[in-house]
Amino acid sequence: MHVNVDNVSVQYGDNVAVRGLSLEIASGEMVVLLGPSGCGKTSTMRSIVGLETPSSGTITIGDRVMFDKAKHIDVPANRRNVGMVFQSYAIWPHMTVAQNVGFPLRMRKVPKAESARRVADALELVGLADFGSRGASLLSGGQMQRVALARALVMRPDVLLFDEPLSNLDAKLREQLRDEIRDVQQRAGLTAVYVTHDQGEALALADRVAVMRDGVIVQLDTPERLYEAPRNSFVADFLGMSNIFHGRAAAPAPDGTQSISLDDRRPDVIAKAAAPLSGSVSLCVRPERLRLHRRRPDVAHPNVWSGTVTSLGFFGTHTRYRVRAAGMDLDVVTFAPGADLRRGDQVHVAVEPCDVEVLPEVGTVAAETEPA
Numbered sequence: 001m002h003v004n005v006d007n008v009s010v011q012y013g014d015n016v017a018v019r020g021l022s023l024e025i026a027s028g029e030m031v032v033l034l035g036p037s038g039c040g041k042t043s044t045m046r047s048i049v050g051l052e053t054p055s056s057g058t059i060t061i062g063d064r065v066m067f068d069k070a071k072h073i074d075v076p077a078n079r080r081n082v083g084m085v086f087q088s089y090a091i092w093p094h095m096t097v098a099q100n101v102g103f104p105l106r107m108r109k110v111p112k113a114e115s116a117r118r119v120a121d122a123l124e125l126v127g128l129a130d131f132g133s134r135g136a137s138l139l140s141g142g143q144m145q146r147v148a149l150a151r152a153l154v155m156r157p158d159v160l161l162f163d164e165p166l167s168n169l170d171a172k173l174r175e176q177l178r179d180e181i182r183d184v185q186q187r188a189g190l191t192a193v194y195v196t197h198d199q200g201e202a203l204a205l206a207d208r209v210a211v212m213r214d215g216v217i218v219q220l221d222t223p224e225r226l227y228e229a230p231r232n233s234f235v236a237d238f239l240g241m242s243n244i245f246h247g248r249a250a251a252p253a254p255d256g257t258q259s260i261s262l263d264d265r266r267p268d269v270i271a272k273a274a275a276p277l278s279g280s281v282s283l284c285v286r287p288e289r290l291r292l293h294r295r296r297p298d299v300a301h302p303n304v305w306s307g308t309v310t311s312l313g314f315f316g317t318h319t320r321y322r323v324r325a326a327g328m329d330l331d332v333v334t335f336a337p338g339a340d341l342r343r344g345d346q347v348h349v350a351v352e353p354c355d356v357e358v359l360p361e362v363g364t365v366a367a368e369t370e371p372a
């Protein structure tokens, strides 16, 4: 069922946690809210489920208006049919797995036979079909989170919200459960909102990611678009991109190249962007776009800096180098085996102007949710 959040603000006293946020989620879509601590992810989600009362805006699920400040509509959380999975599993240890999953149905006095069927379906969906009679205290963390997911699914929610559900699990289990959540969500055709501050999790799970900062969505895009074309340096930085530097862009030359000055200690970087910016900018060079040469390339190349390998790590499929060159600490990734460089080696680092991305500085672009 589709969800429409329109111009929603959430305020705690003087503190504005969410600022006129708008977000449309299509039926069966998984949108991930991604951003640093305190950017308003949880407040947005709590507003959708009905645990927070926004100070303005409307929230619609399917055709039902759940919240409308102007019309004084505020449907209570228990009548919105929105499920939620939290970081803490809230599993009752003295009950069996099936009793835990069936608990919300018992509260609603769903007949026993139907309840049993729905519990079995939900356990099947999360891969715990054989665990129904097991005591919940005997489960691992990952299994408990699956029980929590089954307990949310058993209510057949129109929308399922996830609030950092994997934070308590170790890295390997996180990855496994993340993939399972995505699989269950897709098989069940569920509309879902997922909150996290982990960019890897967001990119792996989402149909679209909403990157948030200070109560607004800075960019709302598919994971691929977000990674390929971050809207500004905050998004690039938050997605874990390295080699981001601040500078000033000169007006483009007739050939489309432009010079970006960093500071007095560092050389200008030459960029060639499809849509050049001027003034205060950030430049970003992806590690895999930098080339390492033992000898200075002969060809006239606008961006070649000599430097020293300060560290390196071999990762099987690629090697990651840290190079100190021209006052910059650069992250370089090479996929070619046998580069045979060592710590302390002198190298030349080169990048093509068209591989230098020029991004607006944080705060110089309007939020995605602001009217054009």
Ligand SMILES: Nc1ncnc2c1ncn2[C@@H]1O[C@H](COP(=O)(O)OP(=O)(O)OP(=O)(O)O)[C@@H](O)[C@H]1O
Binding pocket: 012, 015, 016, 017, 035, 036, 037, 038, 039, 040, 041, 042, 043, 044, 197
């Ligand atoms: N009940 C509350 N009372 C007062 N301020 C609150 C309350 N809940 C949240 N805030 C504030 O609102 C802002 C947004 O909080 P919110 O929990 O929505 O952010 P978040 O992005 O989910 O952060 P986190 O990742 O740390 O959970 C923060 O500045 C927070 O301190």
